[in-house]
Amino acid sequence: MKYCAFLRGVNVKGTNMKMADVCQVFKDAGMKDVSSILASGNIVFSSDKSIGDLKVILEKAMSDYFSYEAFLFVKSQEETEVFWNSIPFEKNDELHIYGFVGIPGVEKVLMEEFQKAAQAENEKAEIINDIFYWQVPKGNTLDSTFGKVLGKKSLKDQFTSRNVNTFEKVLKKF
Known part of the structure; x- marks a missing residue:
């Protein structure tokens, strides 16, 4: 299934990270088809895991790699369409x-x-x-x-x- 992770507090107030590094963290955490949109922390990817599991896995991976308390919110493609529509x-x-x-x-x-x-x-x-x-x-x-x-x-x-x-x-x- 396709998802987007919306990261909180990326590239503001001293929390700086390159999206290429963020994408690599997602890949290392087992995500597929990973790509970023803008520098504000929007990562599109594929996974067969549940949204709840993804939030836990990805927040831990981001926190460990970047040494900060990561917060992100995962939405499916369908949920993202609702935001737009x-x-x-x-x-x-x-x-x-x-x-x-x-x-x-x-x-x-x-x-x-x-x-x-x-x-x-x-x-x-x-x-x-x-x-x-x-x-x-x-x-x-x-x-x-x-x-x-x-x-x-x-x-x-x-x-x-x-x-x-x-x-x-x-x-x-x-």
């Missing part, structure tokens, strides 16, 4: 749209945090098919009140986010 916002050159990949229920936690945060004009959030989507004006992602919440250490093992264009690139790689 469920985007609730219209594309707009002035806005970024993000989809959040994470543990079951994290979308509700994110919505609670979003509703507590001050929002910029045109900043919105919606949950579609248990997926949290966030729209924010370009240039405001890291400065927005909600953007600052996303960096909380207490949430680091619960989700990662991707610009929705990344989902399209992953699907093309499948």
